[in-house]
Amino acid sequence: LTFEIFTNRARRAVLLAEQEAAALGSTLVRPEHLLLGLLAEGEGVAWIELRRLGAEIDVVRQLVDRRGEEDQALEELTGLDANAIRARFTTGDSAGRPVLDRRSRRALWAARAEAALLHHRYVGTEHLLLGLTSDDEDSVCVLLEQLGIDRAELRANVTESVAPQQVRLERALTAFFGIRATLNEGQEGQPVVEEALAVLNRDVLGLLNDAYVDEELKAGELADRVEQAVALSHSRVT
Amino acid sequence: MVQKGARDPSALTEDELRALRRIETDLHDPTSLASSTTSTSPEVGLRAVVALRRLLEDVEATQVANARRHGWSWTDIADVLEITRQSAHAKFRETQGADR
Numbered sequence: 001l002t003f004e005i006f007t008n009r010a011r012r013a014v015l016l017a018e019q020e021a022a023a024l025g026s027t028l029v030r031p032e033h034l035l036l037g038l039l040a041e042g043e044g045v046a047w048i049e050l051r052r053l054g055a056e057i058d059v060v061r062q063l064v065d066r067r068g069e070e071d072q073a074l075e076e077l078t079g080l081d082a083n084a085i086r087a088r089f090t091t092g093d094s095a096g097r098p099v100l101d102r103r104s105r106r107a108l109w110a111a112r113a114e115a116a117l118l119h120h121r122y123v124g125t126e127h128l129l130l131g132l133t134s135d136d137e138d139s140v141c142v143l144l145e146q147l148g149i150d151r152a153e154l155r156a157n158v159t160e161s162v163a164p165q166q167v168r169l170e171r172a173l174t175a176f177f178g179i180r181a182t183l184n185e186g187q188e189g190q191p192v193v194e195e196a197l198a199v200l201n202r203d204v205l206g207l208l209n210d211a212y213v214d215e216e217l218k219a220g221e222l223a224d225r226v227e228q229a230v231a232l233s234h235s236r237v238t
Numbered sequence: 239m240v241q242k243g244a245r246d247p248s249a250l251t252e253d254e255l256r257a258l259r260r261i262e263t264d265l266h267d268p269t270s271l272a273s274s275t276t277s278t279s280p281e282v283g284l285r286a287v288v289a290l291r292r293l294l295e296d297v298e299a300t301q302v303a304n305a306r307r308h309g310w311s312w313t314d315i316a317d318v319l320e321i322t323r324q325s326a327h328a329k330f331r332e333t334q335g336a337d338r
Contacts, residue, residue, distance in 0.1 A: 001265055003258045008250055015257055077297075093264070105265060142320050 001108055007124045009044040010111075013037040014128075021098040024065045027090045028101040031132055031140045032064045038125055038132075046125035049157050053149045063146055103139065110134045118163045119215035126162045130155060165220035172226035179230050302330050 017037030021029040038046040039057040071082040092098045111131030115123045132140040141151050160167045316326035
């Protein structure tokens with residue numbers, strides 16, 4: 001993995017995450033700190049979409065940093081002094097900086113995978129946020145739950161905001177498959193249906209073979225064709 | 239080709255780039271955690287970690303059972319443990335008997 005394909009905002013979010021972890025006295029940069037990094041960025045798609053659903057950095061920080069009450073509970077139950085253990089047996093890197101933990105590393109890889117799914121050649125804050133929430137067992141998802149933010153809604157908003165045409169294409173294709181299934185029920189072999197499907201096939205496959213650079217443009221045009229074909233099938237058959 | 243990155247207005251400083259290179263290097267060779275300040279051997283250190291993990295599992299099971307006896311729902315327990323309700327269920331159900 002290289003940060004070369006990360007946007008400046010995404011790169012800065014990683015650095016801010018490191019600072020958040022250090023400020024909260026953590027030896028490791030956990031996925032929660034990456035989320036804080038995205039919020040601390042103060043701009044970018046991830047920040048906008050998180051804010052839109054009501055995530056406030058101060059509230060998130062409080063949820064992430066429960067150490068005071070946790071340490072107290074530990075002492076009450078066992079008499080152990082967590083602070084003393086931390087001071088003696090945990091360190092950051094050689095300069096005392098926190099280090100990305102396993103799940104944070106995985107989230108960075110997941111971010112790259114999310115970018116690839118959207119046919120994006122860069123990794124932005126939007127992909128980082130998608131990477132942090134790609135599995136509903138992710139600790140960030142637990143955090144979102146505590147904030148009353150719906151994971152699926154957040155992800156849909158993010159995707160829609162950076163790849164509206166691809167989202168549109170997905171919906172159009174769903175509509176197409178829907179109508180095709182309906183049409184096929186008892187109307188198989190009807191010339192109008194066959195014709196609509198043939199037109200769609202030709203157009204869609206033609207577009208897929210064209211060497212468009214911009215995936216969004218391609219998705220947009222495909223969505224146009226699919227929507228036209230669906231409308232055509234509707235009007236001719238009903 | 240980093241299209242969006244190129245349009246990103248705010249360039250990173252030299253210091254920030256250096257920090258990123260450090261993190262990047264560490265991603266590929268994650269050994270940068272400095273060694274403990276104590277002089278214990280790795281053998282002892284790692285065994286102690288296993289002991290802590292087992293202790294954690296035992297204490298966790300006991301405390302979850304205790305919470306159930308106090309009438310806590312799986313949702314209540316999952317909230318405090320900061321895990322999803324489903325994983326709390328999956329993790330403890332078989333050892334704890336009846337669901338709710």
